[in-house]
Amino acid sequence: MAITSSNQNAVAVAPAGQRFRKNAANVIKRPEIGSIGGALLVFILFFILAEPFRDPVSWSTILYQSATLGIPAVGVSLLMIGGQFDLSVGVGVTTSSLAAAMFAMQVTGDVWFGIGFALVLSLAIGGLNGFLLVKTGLHSFLVTLSTFLMLQGLNIAITKLVTGNVATGDISILPGFEVARTVFASDFNILGVSVNIVFFYWLLFVALATWVLLRTTIGNWIFAVGGDENSARAVGVPVDKMKIGLYMVVGFFVWFLGMHMLFSYTTVQSGEGVGNELLYIAEAVVGGCLLTGGYGSAVGSAIGAFIFGMTTQGIIYAGWNPQWFMFFVGLMLLLATVFNAWIRRQATQG
């Protein structure tokens, strides 16, 4: 209305200015805007405090750590936007690598069958999580806490049963290992810095998830299911199928990281992975996903993972007293998250 009361010239320029303001407001209201602030804070801090942090070679390690933390977080963020939790992700990664290693070594003698078997298994575990959730009507926290505990037990018990030990044998002796390693765990040399292939997969996965979320019907449905399940159902969204599907997507990412772990470390200890599920959830939350669902982004989860990767590596690069390691990790995350929330508040108010 202000436009009509002003003079003729203003009427001509207003729409353009308005569009710009609207675009700027849209950018600033994106879920990940706060986490970018947090990431910048952590980056600047370590850039000043830690000399090796400035060395491009160190970035190969920082990016590697961020990517291995970030790949499951892509799935977890989609799931959280859809309003669900998954606590079974951390041990799920170990389940997948154990399954691939044992199936390949004891059953087929070829790594690719192991890889395929693990994929089917991981998707099935995801599907089972979703199925149990839909059928029992329990909170996803409880359902996946149960599968988390069961998988933890199965990982150890079945490994012991099959191999007689609690770790799998060395898979690098099997045919197909070298090719699989190239696919899942090879290193690239870029401008003198060696970068692991998981970093590129990570970028690809984040881009794909972002495209699905923002440009497809399925993306709309994910937001709708997480925002208000009943109204989503009322407008015809297949809510149950969406939930099961989202858990299977998480299963895919879990499988992928599991294969990377297997082919870069060649043996798997059955007790690994416990505790990582909380990191993946933390990354999604730091990156702007709401714990209640319906809001968030995949890019945000990547920035969350990047904050965590920079923090754990930066503390070592800064040469801080190792006894204080976990304290510093916690403190840095808290600072980054508080700063992130503050920026988001400023952005949404302005």
Place this chain on the structure above:
Amino acid sequence: MYRSSRLLRLAGGTLTAACLCFAAGNVLAADNESGQQLKFAMVTHAQKGDTFWDIERKGGKQAAKNVGAQFIYSNHKAAGKQVTLVENAINQDVDGIAVTLAHPDAMKSVIKKAHEADIPVVGFNSGVAEWHETEANMFIGQDPQIAGKAVGKKLNELDAKHVLCVNHGQGNKALSRRCAGIKKTLDGDYSLVYVNGQSMSSVRSRVIAKLQQDRSIDYVVALGAPYAMTVVRSLPKLGRDVQVGTFDLNQSVAKAIQSGKLQWAVDQQPFLQGYLAIEALYLKATNGNTIGGGKAVLTGPSFVTKDNVDELLKYAKQGTRG
């Protein structure tokens, strides 16, 4: 209603099946027991799925099998939970308890309880400095500080300038004593880094980060076999010549020593620890013996190098050395 009752029935069925399995297992155990079979419990602070602890367990199991006793194994890394597990063993009225003393203070009262119930207790693996205070009857294990000192001396011989100790369990007494032992006898510089033992990608990233941060480090010492292997595999990324040695052994470590990728491993013979702990309890129960004469019985350190690894490898392959 129909659906929920079907679910219930399914759950009930599974539960019954599970109970039946357990019952069958117990019946079998009771069968060869003929009323007189001895029962020994082993309670450790092991993290789940750790290779080293699996070998300890195998040792105990083998000893129990050899003397025809029943073997009950349980583990939890948290002190409080481990105490509860020892209490369970007392309630099961076992003839002896082998317990790791990684948390010696927490174990004091429960060991007293065992004595009140007339059950002998042997401490093993960890707690060499504190086992006397806990009033355990005997102790079998390696002194981590002595082992650490031996490693420090070895590193002096090998002319190490700056050694990095990689600790995969922050807050674990035995692990920090190993590093402290190295620091004590080492002539060169010493550094320490903590890694997350339940995430290999963190082991790799943090060790490489430390080596990038301090370029004078020329020797890395890992405190467990799987972590040593991850360090060895990550080193080519660094583009610098760094040597690696490790505490404890497994098949991959033995092979890596053979091929020269790893320099040496300190063997504390976990199979022997588990085995002797149960054997000592058996001798106590059947013959009144006390091993060690009031002193700890040591199972290490011995060094595995390129010279003696071949012989070890065949035992490592069957999973009883490491």
